[in-house]
Amino acid sequence: DGGITQSPKYLFRKEGQNVTLSCEQNLNHDAMYWYRQDPGQGLRLIYYSQIVNDFQKGDIAEGYSVSREKKESFPLTVTSAQKNPTAFYLCASIKDRGANYGYTFGSGTRLTVV
Amino acid sequence: DQQVKQNSPSLSVQEGRISILNCDYTNSMFDYFLWYKKYPAEGPTFLISISSIKDKNEDGRFTVFLNKSAKHLSLHIVPSQPGDSAVYFCAARGNFNNAGNMLTFGGGTRLMVKP
Numbered sequence: 001d002g003g004i005t006q007s008p009k010y011l012f013r014k015e016g017q018n019v020t021l022s023c024e025q026n027l028n029h030d031a032m033y034w035y036r037q038d039p040g041q042g043l044r045l046i047y048y049s050q051i052v053n054d055f056q057k058g059d060i061a062e063g064y065s066v067s068r069e070k071k072e073s074f075p076l077t078v079t080s081a082q083k084n085p086t087a088f089y090l091c092a093s094i095k096d097r098g099a100n101y102g103y104t105f106g107s108g109t110r111l112t113v114v
Numbered sequence: 115d116q117q118v119k120q121n122s123p124s125l126s127v128q129e130g131r132i133s134i135l136n137c138d139y140t141n142s143m144f145d146y147f148l149w150y151k152k153y154p155a156e157g158p159t160f161l162i163s164i165s166s167i168k169d170k171n172e173d174g175r176f177t178v179f180l181n182k183s184a185k186h187l188s189l190h191i192v193p194s195q196p197g198d199s200a201v202y203f204c205a206a207r208g209n210f211n212n213a214g215n216m217l218t219f220g221g222g223t224r225l226m227v228k229p
Contacts, residue, residue: 004157006157009155033216035219040123040221041221041222042118042120042203042219042220042221042222043158043203043219044219045216048216088155090157090158092157102148102150102160102163102205102217103160103217104160105150105157105158105159106157107155107156107157108155108156108157110155
């Protein structure tokens with residue numbers, strides 16, 4: 001079955017550590033996105049990529065980095081520069097520009113700083 | 115500046131009655147609107163959408179209404195069922211500034227359907 005796989009489901013990070021969240025899709029989708037959800041809040045865009053080897057900052061990119069070396073993969077690194085990283089992280093993808101349907105989302109990664 | 119707003123953080127409805135979830139937007143360049151449903155610790159799932167050239171779209175128990183002049187859309191669920199209890203996100207697509215299919219999300223409304 002096609003879909004988006006995020007791993008791990010739960011992740012604990014110590015202060016000052018970098019961690020990488022995985023996002024893999026086998027839907028042959030062109031564009032991929034990373035969102036962050038905080039309790040009681042909506043989804044805020046961190047980074048997005050419309051094609052391989054290209055990505056753009058979203059609204060809250062500071063303290064995060066991404067790469068898009070393969071169409072299927074869009075990992076997100078939460079760096080030590082991100083001051084408040086505890087949140088629920090969602091990866092999404094969509095086929096191409098102009099497609100009149102919504103994103104497909106992964107099941108999310110909950111990151112907690114300990 | 116929030117371009118998509120859901121002003122009601124929560125809504126409680128009796129089973130069998132109508133649930134109405136509201137969403138307001140500020141950017142007149144949005145051309146497509148979507149509703150997503152989200153359970154705790156899961157990713158959102160697509161529910162229903164509407165193009166800006168329409169004012170209504172219906173899919174089973176779910177109907178979305180769009181009022182462009184008021185920059186307002188609403189999701190009606192009739193009849194509401196306990197399984198509908200979830201957080202509902204309104205999203206808008208802006209096909210401008212080379213943004214492609216980027217969606218802007220509202221803050222979500224938690225719907226609780228009581229048996």
